[in-house]
Amino acid sequence: RRSSDLRILQKIDDLALWDNTIVVFTSDHGTSLGEHERTGKTNINQGDERCWPIYPEVAHIPCLIAAPGLPGGTTVDSLLQPVDILPTLFDLAGVEAGRAERFHGRSFAPLLRGEPMEPLHDCAISASFLRRAKDAAPDKWTTPVLYTTEWAYAPIGANGERELYYLADDPYA
Secondary structure, three states: OOHHHHHHHHHHHHOOOHHHOOEEEEOOOOOEEOHHHOEEOOOOOOOOOOOEEOOHHHHOOOEEEEOOOOOOOOOOOOOOOHHHHHHHHHHHHOOOHHHHOOOOOOOOHHHHOOOOOOOOOOOEEEOOOOOOOOOOOOOOOEEOEEEOOOEEEEOOOOOOOOEEEEOOOOOOO
Protein backbone atom coordinates (compact mmCIF):
# COMPACT_ATOMS: atom_id res chain seq x y z
CA ARG A 1 0.00 0.00 0.00
CA ARG A 2 1.03 3.55 -0.57
CA SER A 3 1.46 5.71 2.49
CA SER A 4 -1.43 7.97 1.38
CA ASP A 5 -3.76 4.93 1.45
CA LEU A 6 -2.68 4.19 5.00
CA ARG A 7 -3.20 7.82 6.00
CA ILE A 8 -6.79 7.72 4.74
CA LEU A 9 -7.54 4.55 6.71
CA GLN A 10 -5.76 5.99 9.75
CA LYS A 11 -7.84 9.19 9.52
CA ILE A 12 -11.05 7.12 9.41
CA ASP A 13 -9.79 5.42 12.60
CA ASP A 14 -8.79 8.72 14.22
CA LEU A 15 -12.19 10.30 13.55
CA ALA A 16 -14.11 7.12 14.49
CA LEU A 17 -15.91 7.12 11.14
CA TRP A 18 -16.08 3.37 10.52
CA ASP A 19 -19.75 3.24 11.65
CA ASN A 20 -20.85 5.43 8.73
CA THR A 21 -18.13 5.01 6.09
CA ILE A 22 -17.85 2.68 3.11
CA VAL A 23 -14.34 2.00 1.80
CA VAL A 24 -13.82 0.43 -1.63
CA PHE A 25 -10.52 -0.69 -3.11
CA THR A 26 -10.64 -1.78 -6.74
CA SER A 27 -8.68 -1.58 -9.98
CA ASP A 28 -9.44 -1.37 -13.67
CA HIS A 29 -7.88 -4.70 -14.75
CA GLY A 30 -5.07 -7.14 -14.20
CA THR A 31 -2.00 -7.90 -16.27
CA SER A 32 -0.59 -11.00 -17.91
CA LEU A 33 2.50 -12.44 -16.25
CA GLY A 34 3.40 -15.05 -18.86
CA GLU A 35 0.02 -16.80 -19.06
CA HIS A 36 -1.15 -17.57 -22.60
CA GLU A 37 2.39 -16.64 -23.73
CA ARG A 38 1.84 -12.96 -22.89
CA THR A 39 3.37 -10.43 -20.55
CA GLY A 40 1.66 -7.09 -20.00
CA LYS A 41 -1.86 -5.95 -20.69
CA THR A 42 -1.93 -5.28 -24.40
CA ASN A 43 0.11 -5.77 -27.51
CA ILE A 44 2.66 -2.96 -27.63
CA ASN A 45 5.39 -4.90 -29.43
CA GLN A 46 5.43 -3.75 -33.05
CA GLY A 47 6.66 -7.18 -34.21
CA ASP A 48 3.84 -9.12 -32.51
CA GLU A 49 0.77 -9.47 -34.73
CA ARG A 50 -1.30 -11.59 -32.30
CA CYS A 51 -4.64 -10.53 -30.91
CA TRP A 52 -4.87 -10.05 -27.14
CA PRO A 53 -8.07 -11.58 -25.72
CA ILE A 54 -9.01 -10.33 -22.26
CA TYR A 55 -8.15 -13.62 -20.56
CA PRO A 56 -9.04 -14.27 -16.87
CA GLU A 57 -5.72 -12.98 -15.56
CA VAL A 58 -6.57 -9.59 -17.06
CA ALA A 59 -10.37 -9.67 -16.60
CA HIS A 60 -10.32 -10.50 -12.89
CA ILE A 61 -10.09 -7.33 -10.84
CA PRO A 62 -9.68 -6.89 -7.11
CA CYS A 63 -12.64 -5.46 -5.27
CA LEU A 64 -12.48 -5.08 -1.49
CA ILE A 65 -15.38 -3.44 0.32
CA ALA A 66 -15.63 -2.51 3.99
CA ALA A 67 -18.92 -1.08 5.24
CA PRO A 68 -20.89 -0.88 8.48
CA GLY A 69 -22.62 -4.18 9.21
CA LEU A 70 -20.61 -6.27 6.76
CA PRO A 71 -18.86 -9.31 8.20
CA GLY A 72 -15.10 -9.23 7.62
CA GLY A 73 -13.41 -11.83 5.45
CA THR A 74 -16.41 -12.59 3.23
CA THR A 75 -15.55 -13.84 -0.24
CA VAL A 76 -18.09 -13.46 -3.03
CA ASP A 77 -17.89 -16.11 -5.74
CA SER A 78 -20.18 -14.76 -8.43
CA LEU A 79 -20.07 -13.21 -11.89
CA LEU A 80 -19.97 -9.49 -11.23
CA GLN A 81 -19.18 -6.50 -13.42
CA PRO A 82 -17.81 -3.07 -12.51
CA VAL A 83 -21.24 -1.65 -13.39
CA ASP A 84 -22.60 -3.50 -10.32
CA ILE A 85 -20.44 -1.54 -7.87
CA LEU A 86 -22.43 1.71 -7.78
CA PRO A 87 -25.84 0.06 -7.14
CA THR A 88 -24.14 -1.99 -4.42
CA LEU A 89 -22.79 1.16 -2.76
CA PHE A 90 -26.27 2.74 -2.94
CA ASP A 91 -27.70 -0.37 -1.29
CA LEU A 92 -25.05 -0.39 1.46
CA ALA A 93 -25.62 3.33 2.09
CA GLY A 94 -29.39 2.87 2.35
CA VAL A 95 -30.19 4.99 -0.70
CA GLU A 96 -33.73 4.33 -1.90
CA ALA A 97 -33.98 1.52 -4.44
CA GLY A 98 -35.64 3.71 -7.08
CA ARG A 99 -32.47 5.71 -7.59
CA ALA A 100 -30.32 2.61 -8.08
CA GLU A 101 -32.74 1.23 -10.68
CA ARG A 102 -31.52 3.90 -13.11
CA PHE A 103 -28.23 2.04 -13.49
CA HIS A 104 -27.40 -0.94 -15.69
CA GLY A 105 -25.77 -2.84 -12.84
CA ARG A 106 -27.41 -4.60 -9.92
CA SER A 107 -26.53 -4.61 -6.24
CA PHE A 108 -24.56 -7.53 -4.85
CA ALA A 109 -24.85 -6.20 -1.27
CA PRO A 110 -26.77 -9.30 -0.12
CA LEU A 111 -23.77 -11.44 -1.11
CA LEU A 112 -21.48 -9.16 0.92
CA ARG A 113 -23.80 -9.61 3.89
CA GLY A 114 -23.58 -13.39 3.48
CA GLU A 115 -27.21 -13.63 2.35
CA PRO A 116 -28.30 -15.95 -0.47
CA MET A 117 -29.46 -14.40 -3.71
CA GLU A 118 -30.00 -15.39 -7.31
CA PRO A 119 -26.96 -14.87 -9.57
CA LEU A 120 -26.79 -11.32 -10.93
CA HIS A 121 -25.62 -12.42 -14.36
CA ASP A 122 -25.67 -15.55 -16.51
CA CYS A 123 -22.56 -14.27 -18.23
CA ALA A 124 -20.09 -11.40 -18.14
CA ILE A 125 -18.18 -9.83 -21.00
CA SER A 126 -14.75 -8.27 -20.75
CA ALA A 127 -14.05 -5.94 -23.62
CA SER A 128 -11.97 -2.96 -24.61
CA PHE A 129 -12.81 0.23 -26.45
CA LEU A 130 -10.97 0.24 -29.76
CA ARG A 131 -10.34 3.22 -32.00
CA ARG A 132 -10.05 2.23 -35.60
CA ALA A 133 -9.62 3.82 -38.95
CA LYS A 134 -12.83 4.09 -40.96
CA ASP A 135 -13.92 0.62 -42.11
CA ALA A 136 -10.69 -1.01 -40.94
CA ALA A 137 -9.81 -3.26 -38.04
CA PRO A 138 -7.15 -1.93 -35.68
CA ASP A 139 -3.59 -3.13 -36.24
CA LYS A 140 -3.35 -4.45 -32.69
CA TRP A 141 -6.46 -5.95 -31.15
CA THR A 142 -7.48 -6.33 -27.56
CA THR A 143 -10.42 -8.67 -28.07
CA PRO A 144 -13.46 -9.45 -25.89
CA VAL A 145 -14.05 -12.65 -23.93
CA LEU A 146 -17.45 -13.90 -22.75
CA TYR A 147 -17.48 -15.63 -19.35
CA THR A 148 -19.95 -17.90 -17.61
CA THR A 149 -19.26 -19.61 -14.28
CA GLU A 150 -17.85 -22.58 -16.20
CA TRP A 151 -16.71 -21.36 -19.60
CA ALA A 152 -14.71 -18.62 -21.30
CA TYR A 153 -15.26 -17.95 -25.01
CA ALA A 154 -12.99 -15.70 -27.08
CA PRO A 155 -14.61 -15.11 -30.49
CA ILE A 156 -11.26 -13.73 -31.68
CA GLY A 157 -8.50 -15.64 -29.92
CA ALA A 158 -4.75 -15.06 -29.85
CA ASN A 159 -4.29 -16.05 -33.47
CA GLY A 160 -7.62 -14.73 -34.76
CA GLU A 161 -9.44 -18.06 -34.28
CA ARG A 162 -12.19 -18.85 -31.78
CA GLU A 163 -11.10 -20.17 -28.38
CA LEU A 164 -13.26 -21.95 -25.81
CA TYR A 165 -12.01 -22.81 -22.32
CA TYR A 166 -13.59 -24.96 -19.64
CA LEU A 167 -12.42 -22.85 -16.71
CA ALA A 168 -12.09 -25.76 -14.25
CA ASP A 169 -9.44 -27.28 -16.56
CA ASP A 170 -7.77 -24.00 -17.59
CA PRO A 171 -4.52 -23.66 -15.63
CA TYR A 172 -4.57 -19.89 -16.15
CA ALA A 173 -8.10 -19.17 -14.88
